[in-house]
Amino acid sequence: MRARLIHRFDYRYTKPVLLGPHRFCLRPRPHGFQRLIDYRLEISPDPSQLYELMAAGGDTITRARFLGEADHLTVIATSEVETFSPPLLEACLDEQMAQLPVQIGRLNPDLLSNLQGWLPNGQHDGAAVDVAQEALMGSDGRSLNFLQQLIEVIQDRVKYTQRHVGPAWPAGRTLKERVGSCRDLAMLMIECCRSVGLPARFVSGYHLVEPKPERYDLHAWAEVYLQGAGWRGFDPSGKGACDDRYIPVATSSRSDLTAAVSGTFSGPPGVESDLEWDISAEILSSALR
DSSP states (O other): OEEEEEEEEEEEEEEEEEEEEEEEOOSOOOSSSEEEEEEEEEEESOOSEEEEEEOTTSOEEEEEEOOSEEEEEEEEEEEEEEEOOOOOHHHHOOGGGSBSSOOGGGSOGGGGGGSOOSSTTSOOOHHHHHHHHHHHHTTTTBHHHHHHHHHHHHHHHOEEOOOOSSOOOOHHHHHHHTEEOHHHHHHHHHHHHHHTTOOEEEEEEEEOOSSOOSSOOOEEEEEEEETTTEEEEEETTTTEEOOTTEEEEEEESSGGGGOSEEEEEEOSTTOOEEEEEEEEEEEEEOOOO
16 A cells, blocks of 8 residues: 655644754654655754654654744654555464463563563553453464454453543553553553563554544554564554554554654743644555455
């Protein structure tokens, strides 16, 4: 699939403010099963310093610094990408590593940060462990069966809902509330996978669903590392395994590091900010079936 996306943010301030350093995760990932054809980032007011860097996970992010006061911040990211369907998982998996739980000692040490629990001491949330064990019992110890069972259990326990404000919830809260946004369900799936030895990480990007919605939004899902197949996307708030209609932008072992725009501002007492955003997407060509 080939698509063009325009993602716009308009921040307005009731009084002129000083913009602090900002971080932008808006450049689609140009690797894996995705090719970045074109990317442009427009920022107003003009930054005094603008540069790209490679994040710890290998994604390209942009940092900006500003001088002087401003009553607005406008950011427009225009991207054109081409995505490809990955090969069937069943044909790729390393047979010795398809069984669960995974033998941690056989994994590449680079994956260890994607095995830690979300609790402050690095332990796994007990509620997520219980969900993982339930999925494991119905999977015959096979990783693909486990992932399918896990998504079914999550969707049975948690009702998907949109939530535009606030960080992703920890797994325990999502299970307690029994509702969650796409990022909340992604966090829950990641925690469950990690508890059985499957490296997993958070993904932020776009899902160009059919039929086209009235308004597109950023989406979040999980990527799980499967020996022999590498990182593969799974959407617990969708149909499971990700296809070529998913466009990854940023990945991290921590969800907060994938925020599309993050930064600070300072101003006089009582100053308020307002945000308006819009995502438009056009599918230029679809994959041949």
